[in-house]
Amino acid sequence: MTKFSELGLAAPVERAVSEEGYETPTPIQVRAIPPLLDGKDVVGIAQTGTGKTAAFVLPILTRLIEEKKQAPGLSCRCLILAPTRELAAQIGNSIAVYGRNTGLTHAVVFGGVKHGPQVRALARGLDILVATPGRLLDHVADRKARLDLTSLVVLDEADQMLDLGFMPALRKILHMVGKPRQTVMFSATMPPPIRALADDFLRDPVTVAVANQAKPVERIDQAVIYVGTAEKRQALIDLMAPEARKSTIIFTRTKRGADKVAKFLVEYGHKAAAIHGNKSQNQREKALEAFKSGEMRVLVATDIAARGLDIDGVQLVVNFELPNVPESYVHRIGRTARAGAEGRAVALVAPDERGLLQDIEKLTGLRIKGLNDAPPISGPTRPVQPQRGQGGQRRNGGGQGGGGHRGQQAGGGGQKRSNNRRRKPGGGQGGNRQSA
Structure with missing residues (x-):
């Protein structure tokens, strides 16, 4: 069995991993770290909770230490998109944890917070x-950052980053980045059309994958409840009654829907809140x-808001509405059964969602x-797509970005690290102290 000590990580990085109590890397880490250390472009495909964040953070820290360069003001040596x-803050936390012995600088930049702390961090020049x-x-655009001296780029959650809504911003950014560069993409899923887009940015990439990219982890007990659209609220209340003490994430398609679900749950006595792009960072x-x-x-969430949530101990995931994209179902239920734990996922399926359920079963290969x-149903078996301005999630190049300075997020953007549970490198908080 491979040990972290055998992967060629820099001594300060290896020491930080050891201090966190980990000895054995996960499969995605074993396969991704060597080519990343060799400077090769990499496409990594792994489910959430497998340690994929550490799979690129650890070798990046090692390479930056070994290169012994200093970034000029306004620039960065490595850019992670x-x-x-939430995902940006999680990645920043991983860099802080595993880079604490290195002296490398990093910042986390996202929207919803003031520009000032970010501008000051960028002005000094950053390693990451x-x-x-x-x-x-x-x-x-404000000439507070430059990318022409950046030589390493990582796109995390690439299937979402390369969605049509993010493509213009990504292409613009990648055209600004210096060449030659090392480009890395990591994601839980990589459908063929998205993979084709990803290949446009990479040079002879090494593909590393673990398990079936569309197969949910086997520890999740999945089920559906067939119900009419008008009866979904009561079905959710009935489902939640015996599960009241369980940590639960409920998914909706839209921000407006998330607010409505959270509101009626509170009315029924549940302590609940919604998170989505319209909520302030605070x-x-x-x-x-x-x-x-x-x-x-x-917690009631939309797909985009839930991306990168690093929460251990989620026992139940409820799909109040099925996602329009089957791959999103895999991401959703991956919020439970993390770090070796058991989990349950229940979907409330209305007649017009039967087609979406069939797509999910076809993708995952599971009934x-x-x-x-x-x-029995009659009429359409697929939901009507929301029109712009009617509460649907917009996919665009950004607006969600925040701030940071050396070793921490600026502007109050980061998630706090639990004091009594250690994080699994690159993914939740691990109960198994022998693997990362």
């Missing part, structure tokens, strides 16, 4: 910049901290059990 501020596309482009952080601490048991009989 993330689709949401973690950013969401929108705020990064704002700083570049509101999101307060909700996440309350959920992590157990003060609040229910999801029904907790009740599916009534």
Whole structure:
């Protein structure tokens, strides 16, 4: 069995991993770290909770130490792009933890917070910049950041980053980055059309994958409840009654829907809150901290808002509405059964969502059990797509970006690290102290 000591990591990085209590890397780390250390372009495909963040953070820290260069003001040696501020904050936390013995500098840049701390951090020059596309482009446009001296770029959650809505911003950023460069993409899923787009940015990439990219982890007990759209609220209340003490994440398609679900759950006596792009950074952080601490048991989220959430101990995931994209279902239920734990995922399926359920079962290769009989249906089997301006999630190049300075997030953007549970490198908080 491979040990971290055998992967060729720099001594300060290896020491930090050891201090966190880890000896054995996960499969994605074993496969991704060597080619990354060799300077090769890499596409990494792994489910959430497998340690994929550490799979690129650890070799990046090692390479930057060995190169012994200093970034001029306004520039960064390594740029890591993330689709949401939560994921950016999580990556920043991993860099702080595993880079604490290195002396390397980093900042996290995302929207929803003041520009000032970010501008000051960028002015000094950074070894690593973690950013969401929108705020990064704002700083570049204001001449507060430059990318022509950057030689290493990572796109995390690449399937979402390369969605059509993010493509213009990504192409613009990548055209600004210096050449030659090393480009890395990591994601839980990589559908063929997205893979084709990814290949445009990489040179002879090494592909590393673990397990079936579309297969949810086997520890998740999946089920569906067939219900009419008008009866979904009561079905959710009935489902939640015996699960009241369980840590639960409920997914909706839209921000407006998330607010409505959280509101009626509170009316029924549940401690619940919604997180989505329209919430302020302070509101999101307060909700996440309350959920992590157990003060609040229910979190209602949209797909984009939930990207990168690093929360251990989630016992139940409820799909109040099925996602329009089957791959998003895999991401959603991956919030539970992390770090070797068991988990449960239940979907409330209306008649017009039967087609979406079929797409999910086709993608995953699994027949999801029904907790009740599916009534016969007539009419459309797919939901009507929301029109712009009607509460649907917009995919664009950014606007979600925040800030940081040496070793921490600036502007109050980061998630706090639990004092009593250690994080699994690159993914949740691990109960197994022998693997990362």
